[in-house]
Amino acid sequence: MATTNRQFVLGKRPEGTPDRDTFELEEIEVPEPEYGEVLVRTLSLSVDPYMRGRMDEAESYAESWQVGEPMEGAVVGEVVESEHEAWSAGAFVTGNLTWSEYATAHGDRLSPVEPGENLGLEAHLGVLGMPGRTAYFGTRDVLDPYPGDTVVVSGAAGAVGSTVGQIAKLAGTRVVGFAGSEEKVRYLEEDLGFDVGINYTETDDYREALDEAAPDGVDRYFDNVGGPISDAVFTRLNVDATVAVCGQIDTYNATEAPTGPRKLPMVIAPRATVQGFLVFDYEPRFPQATEHLREWVEAGDIEHRETVVEGFENAPDAFLGLFSGDNIGKQVVKVAEPDS
Amino acid sequence: MATTNRQFVLGKRPEGTPDRDTFELEEIEVPEPEYGEVLVRTLSLSVDPYMRGRMDEAESYAESWQVGEPMEGAVVGEVVESEHEAWSAGAFVTGNLTWSEYATAHGDRLSPVEPGENLGLEAHLGVLGMPGRTAYFGTRDVLDPYPGDTVVVSGAAGAVGSTVGQIAKLAGTRVVGFAGSEEKVRYLEEDLGFDVGINYTETDDYREALDEAAPDGVDRYFDNVGGPISDAVFTRLNVDATVAVCGQIDTYNATEAPTGPRKLPMVIAPRATVQGFLVFDYEPRFPQATEHLREWVEAGDIEHRETVVEGFENAPDAFLGLFSGDNIGKQVVKVAEPDS
Numbered sequence: 001m002a003t004t005n006r007q008f009v010l011g012k013r014p015e016g017t018p019d020r021d022t023f024e025l026e027e028i029e030v031p032e033p034e035y036g037e038v039l040v041r042t043l044s045l046s047v048d049p050y051m052r053g054r055m056d057e058a059e060s061y062a063e064s065w066q067v068g069e070p071m072e073g074a075v076v077g078e079v080v081e082s083e084h085e086a087w088s089a090g091a092f093v094t095g096n097l098t099w100s101e102y103a104t105a106h107g108d109r110l111s112p113v114e115p116g117e118n119l120g121l122e123a124h125l126g127v128l129g130m131p132g133r134t135a136y137f138g139t140r141d142v143l144d145p146y147p148g149d150t151v152v153v154s155g156a157a158g159a160v161g162s163t164v165g166q167i168a169k170l171a172g173t174r175v176v177g178f179a180g181s182e183e184k185v186r187y188l189e190e191d192l193g194f195d196v197g198i199n200y201t202e203t204d205d206y207r208e209a210l211d212e213a214a215p216d217g218v219d220r221y222f223d224n225v226g227g228p229i230s231d232a233v234f235t236r237l238n239v240d241a242t243v244a245v246c247g248q249i250d251t252y253n254a255t256e257a258p259t260g261p262r263k264l265p266m267v268i269a270p271r272a273t274v275q276g277f278l279v280f281d282y283e284p285r286f287p288q289a290t291e292h293l294r295e296w297v298e299a300g301d302i303e304h305r306e307t308v309v310e311g312f313e314n315a316p317d318a319f320l321g322l323f324s325g326d327n328i329g330k331q332v333v334k335v336a337e338p339d340s
Numbered sequence: 341m342a343t344t345n346r347q348f349v350l351g352k353r354p355e356g357t358p359d360r361d362t363f364e365l366e367e368i369e370v371p372e373p374e375y376g377e378v379l380v381r382t383l384s385l386s387v388d389p390y391m392r393g394r395m396d397e398a399e400s401y402a403e404s405w406q407v408g409e410p411m412e413g414a415v416v417g418e419v420v421e422s423e424h425e426a427w428s429a430g431a432f433v434t435g436n437l438t439w440s441e442y443a444t445a446h447g448d449r450l451s452p453v454e455p456g457e458n459l460g461l462e463a464h465l466g467v468l469g470m471p472g473r474t475a476y477f478g479t480r481d482v483l484d485p486y487p488g489d490t491v492v493v494s495g496a497a498g499a500v501g502s503t504v505g506q507i508a509k510l511a512g513t514r515v516v517g518f519a520g521s522e523e524k525v526r527y528l529e530e531d532l533g534f535d536v537g538i539n540y541t542e543t544d545d546y547r548e549a550l551d552e553a554a555p556d557g558v559d560r561y562f563d564n565v566g567g568p569i570s571d572a573v574f575t576r577l578n579v580d581a582t583v584a585v586c587g588q589i590d591t592y593n594a595t596e597a598p599t600g601p602r603k604l605p606m607v608i609a610p611r612a613t614v615q616g617f618l619v620f621d622y623e624p625r626f627p628q629a630t631e632h633l634r635e636w637v638e639a640g641d642i643e644h645r646e647t648v649v650e651g652f653e654n655a656p657d658a659f660l661g662l663f664s665g666d667n668i669g670k671q672v673v674k675v676a677e678p679d680s
Contacts, residue, residue: 061609226604248605258605262598264566265588267616269401274614276607 005030007100008315010065014055017253023316031104033083038107040077045333046125047319052252061278070098074129076113076121078338094124101312117298126159126330127297127304128290134279135163136289142244142277145220147172152233155224157184159330162192164222166302169193176213178229180325187328191303206232226250234263237270245276305329345370347440348655350405354395357593363656371444373423378447380417385439385673386465387659392592401618410438414469416453416461418678434464441652457638466499466670467637467644468630474619475503476629478562482584482617485560487512492573495564497524499670502532504562506642509533516553518569520665527668531643546572566590574603577610585616645669
């Protein structure tokens with residue numbers, strides 16, 4: 001039985017870009033599960049861009065973290081001790097827990113992690129987790145592309161974007177992805193089957209890059225990033241274009257309200273639809289998404305990758321790396337190896 | 341039979357805000373109708389903000405006007421001579437003709453102007469014309485408000501906005517309108533039944549004005565204007581909000597790509613839908629719109645007003661006045677009195 005435990009709490013609210021001082025590492029007791037609860041040993045921890053919003057005082061769609069209180073996020077772990085009838089020691093589970101090596105949660109709030117072809121434990125934080133579901137509903141329900149459409153994805157090599165592009169390819173579309181390195185572009189084109197990857201660090205003229213990569217214009221745009229990439233894509237929208245606004249990581253660390261070219265004038269002539277969405281709204285259909293994604297992954301139709309930072313104490317670096325584009329695919333923190 | 345005729349041609353393409361030099365007045369012959377055509381004497385001429393786009397070389401949804409070629413627009417007129425079986429001299433018609441005192445058009449391209457309760461000839465350029473249809477489909481199909489919703493309209497005292505607000509009121513909503521003078525605000529509140537009119541020339545703090553006028557936030561926003569008004573409204577969108585982007589008159593005369601606060605980040609938390617639209621797409625349903633609008637106007641459920649500039653030669657002033665907000669309701673040019 002473990003005797004030491006560590007957790008990260010919010011050290012202070014970041015002004016602009018977070019840094020190591022945003023996080024504070026604390027030694028705490030290993031909690032005791034109460035009736036209905038389960039003690040989980042964290043194996044892998046998810047860090048996600050949306051967490052940046054939780055660091056601010058102003059509440060958005062996700063509850064604000066409080067200074068001195070533990071951060072929370074998706075975890076894959078192993079049950080150590082269970083006071084809940086559904087779970088017993090040694091079971092692999094996933095759920096939203098605190099950033100800690102050991103945490104308790106009510107057993108009803110955990111889901112089983114079922115092994116499968118092409119599926120490691122970390123996949124349950126990525127392609128089978130919240131990012132995969134975001135891609136699934138964002139592509140199928142919001143973007144809803146037709147065969148032959150040109151689909152553009154920003155943040156294309158990330159956990160969400162990489163899955164969006166592959167689902168769009170399965171739907172018979174031409175897929176163009178923006179990503180921030182040659183390695184990522186190769187990943188898009190060679191491993192994921194994107195038609196064209198655009199390395200946005202290699203050119204300032206995204207419009208020209210689009211004219212080459214998407215000569216028939218843009219029918220569907222899945223936006224994880226915002227900023228100058230979106231500025232360019234909006235100038236290339238076809239009639240009846242749809243823009244799914246999933247994330248805007250380009251603006252998350254802004255200290256003043258970010259400005260840019262006005263886009264409302266650009267939606268009139270193409271009769272474009274711009275749709276913000278949150279994956280949480282699709283919760284009743286999460287099982288459908290997970291099942292579908294699992295089938296695709298097991299059949300080899302959808303590839304996935306995780307970028308792993310080793311060691312619980314390095315979770316802040318993993319998070320900060322999201323904003324410098326360190327990750328290909330899903331960024332996770334490997335905390336421990338399974339016992340069983 | 342008339343012996344003189346005048347027309348306006350595009351004198352030169354405006355850089356930024358148009359002025360009198362944008363327009364050139366020419367004396368021409370009265371045209372002879374060919375087989376199938378009708379000679380129409382212009383009684384009233386419509387000037388509309390969308391025409392600004394036609395003055396530019398870059399083509400948007402409406403064809404560019406050419407320098408030296410006549411401008412075109414909606415006209416109400418009287419048939420002088422007909423070579424088309426559907427029309428005979430003395431009939432009142434409406435259609436898209438050149439900016440001239442006399443013009444020919446194929447008879448199939450003209451529609452009858454039927455008199456009615458509360459309906460002068462000019463109403464067929466406004467509430468029963470393109471602006472009324474824009475309001476009708478923009479409100480019913482795009483905005484689609486529910487009873488109890490708060491609907492915000494920019495350019496609320498204009499031809500489109502004034503009708504949008506009244507249709508939204510008929511749908512059981514709370515309606516807030518932005519307009520540019522105290523007289524317009526009184527028009528909204530006293531004549532049209534808007535719940536609140538906001539005079540945007542009297543305050544810079546549109547957010548605060550909205551907090552007072554729309555304390556429950558904004559469910560639906562019908563945007564004719566763009567710019568700082570839209571910047572404020574986007575910060576007050578409720579979950580499931582819809583924004584109908586009809587026009588962006590604030591930006592039409594910009595000489596450089598206009599910039600402003602980025603709005604894509606603002607659509608995520610409210611899962612907002614931003615929808616550009618063009619009335620032309622609804623053409624198959626124009627008769628439905630006209631009939632419905634006519635019923636409302638005749639029953640006194642929808643008020644309408646025209647601001648009239650007298651004299652064909654003053655058409656440019658009427659057009660330029662759209663950008664300084666001279667008009668309440670529909671801006672028209674009175675060219676001649678009917679003979680019959």
